[in-house]
Amino acid sequence: MxxxxxxxxxxxxxxxxxxxxxxxxxxxxxxxxxxxxPWNARFEQALSEYFxxxxxxxxxxxxxxxxxxxxxxxxxxxxxxxxxPLSWVATANVILxxxxxxxxxxxxxxxxxxxxxxxxxxxxxxxxxxxxxxxAGLPCDLDALYDIAARRGLRVLEDAAQxxxxxxxxxxxxxxxxxxxxxxxPNKNATSIEGGCLVLPADADPELAERYRLQGVRRFGLDGxxxxxxxxxxxxxxxxxxxxxxxxQRVEAFNARRRELARLYFExxxxxxxxxxxxxxxxxxxxxxxxxxxxxxxxxxAPRAGVMQALKDRGIxxxxxxxxxxLFSLYxxxxxxxxxxxxxxxxxxxxLTLPLFPxxxxxxxxxxxxxxxxxxxxxxx
Numbered sequence: 300m301x302x303x304x305x306x307x308x309x310x311x312x313x314x315x316x317x318x319x320x321x322x323x324x325x326x327x328x329x330x331x332x333x334x335x336x337p338w339n340a341r342f343e344q345a346l347s348e349y350f351x352x353x354x355x356x357x358x359x360x361x362x363x364x365x366x367x368x369x370x371x372x373x374x375x376x377x378x379x380x381x382x383x384p385l386s387w388v389a390t391a392n393v394i395l396x397x398x399x400x401x402x403x404x405x406x407x408x409x410x411x412x413x414x415x416x417x418x419x420x421x422x423x424x425x426x427x428x429x430x431x432x433x434x435a436g437l438p439c440d441l442d443a444l445y446d447i448a449a450r451r452g453l454r455v456l457e458d459a460a461q462x463x464x465x466x467x468x469x470x471x472x473x474x475x476x477x478x479x480x481x482x483x484x485p486n487k488n489a490t491s492i493e494g495g496c497l498v499l500p501a502d503a504d505p506e507l508a509e510r511y512r513l514q515g516v517r518r519f520g521l522d523g524x525x526x527x528x529x530x531x532x533x534x535x536x537x538x539x540x541x542x543x544x545x546x547x548q549r550v551e552a553f554n555a556r557r558r559e560l561a562r563l564y565f566e567x568x569x570x571x572x573x574x575x576x577x578x579x580x581x582x583x584x585x586x587x588x589x590x591x592x593x594x595x596x597x598x599x600x601a602p603r604a605g606v607m608q609a610l611k612d613r614g615i616x617x618x619x620x621x622x623x624x625x626l627f628s629l630y631x632x633x634x635x636x637x638x639x640x641x642x643x644x645x646x647x648x649x650x651l652t653l654p655l656f657p658x659x660x661x662x663x664x665x666x667x668x669x670x671x672x673x674x675x676x677x678x679x680x
Contacts, residue, residue, distance in 0.1 A: 311654045311655070312655065316545075320546070323544075324541050327538050334537060337537065338541045339534075339540040342535070342543050343356060343496075350479075350498050351474035351475070353474065354498070355496050355499070356496065356508045357491075357540060358494065358497065358512060358533045358534070359534060359536075359539070360482070360493055361460045361480055361482025361484065361496075362393060362482075363531065365390070365393040365430075366397060367497060367512065371507055371508060371511070372428060372454045374394075374399050375397055375398045375399060378426075378428075379399060379427065380400070380401055380430050381403075381421050381429050382429075382431070382432070383403065383404065383413040383431065383643070384405070384623045384643040385406045385432075385434065385621060385646060385647055386432040387621055388621075388624050390430065391624045401624075402426070403635070403640055404417045404421050404640075406646065409582060414642070415444060418447055419451075422451055426451075428455065428456055429453055429454070430455075430456045431458065433457065433458070433461060433462035434461065435581065435590075436461050436464075436488070436588045436589040437581075437584055437587060441468075441476065455478065456480065458480055459479045460481060460484075460495070461482070461592070462481070462589060463487065463589060464589040466586070467587060478499065480498075482494075483495055483543050488553055488591055489543065489547055490542065490546055491540060494540075511531065512533045513533070514532065554589045557655060557657060558585055560661075561585065561593055561655070563661055564593050564655075565583060567668035567669075568580055570668075573672070578596070579595060579649075592652050593653050593654075594620065594653070596650050597650075602678065603649060606674055609677065610671065610674060618651075620650065623644050623647040
């Protein structure tokens with residue numbers, strides 16, 4: 300890579316931390332209260348307001364939030380949870396972590412989300428929870444999802460890790476429904492460095508979430524405590540909560556800029572004729588999606604690794620989100636095999652995440668599509 304290309308390297312994502320937040324973190328560090336404390340409580344309150352007054356608890360990852368939600372719903376050995384094979388592996392790992400079995404259902408080729416038309420056939424006597432993923436910030440059909448859950452007597456856990464600020468028919472994801480889990484990893488639309496939150500339904504006990512969060516401890520006054528369940532160490536530090544609080548104040552502006560960039564991507568992609576060159580573009584759902592990622596699906600004749608390396612040589616980062624979960628060795632050992640979920644496998648084999656983050660300039664989008672078009676021509680696409 301040339302020195303100029305290295306200096307202008309465009310990653311596929313980059314968090315944007317403002318100076319006020321940095322100064323706020325310094326104040327927390329000087330306060331002497333670094334672990335879970337007043338800023339965690341303030342962050343949870345701000346999240347509750349963001350999600351329409353629902354109860355929210357913050358955690359140190361968006362993975363443990365899902366595991367704890369499953370435990371709160373009583374999911375365990377002998378139970379089944381229906382989910383998508385096209386997600387970060389954490390979505391399925393948490394099912395195994397509580398002793399249950401994941402039941403995968405293929406994805407809709409248009410939305411890349413769980414194909415709800417196939418869900419009913421996958422429901423069996425051991426099914427307890429539906430666990431959809433709002434991939435890249437595009438919500439699945441929540442009306443259809445909750446209709447299935449209500450008719451079949453099932454709970455719902457929305458993996459909304461990528462969907463903060465997304466909406467379904469004018470209602471913010473997480474502001475209604477059953478359990479909803481969000482991630483604040485640095486590649487998300489809002490970050491707390493590492494972290495996540497769980498939005499609780501009205502019938503869930505916040506204290507139970509807190510006990511699972513911290514070693515199962517139940518406190519009685521200042522000097523009394525008891526432990527009657529196995530909890531973990533999943534609390535969010537005040538340092539992280541201060542970053543998350545600052546990000547939450549800006550997430551709507553972040554998402555608005557992401558939508559602008561997505562529109563520019565579509566304009567540039569249309570001008571380059573990518574669709575006519577067998578490159579699949581993401582769904583154009585601007586009203587609902589927070590545009591966490593802009594992903595294309597390459598045709599089979601364009602080797603993804605080669606395309607990614609060629610883009611990197613031109614100073615452009617890219618990513619793969621995600622390889623199908625059921626093809627990992629852990630899941631093959633559970634009996635899953637190639638060919639089980641053809642749409643997820645086809646999309647997973649060619650999906651490519653292009654740069655998208657609020658600090659990008661309009662010209663960055665033009666550059667990415669110009670270079671991608673040139674690289675694809677080199678591969679005969």
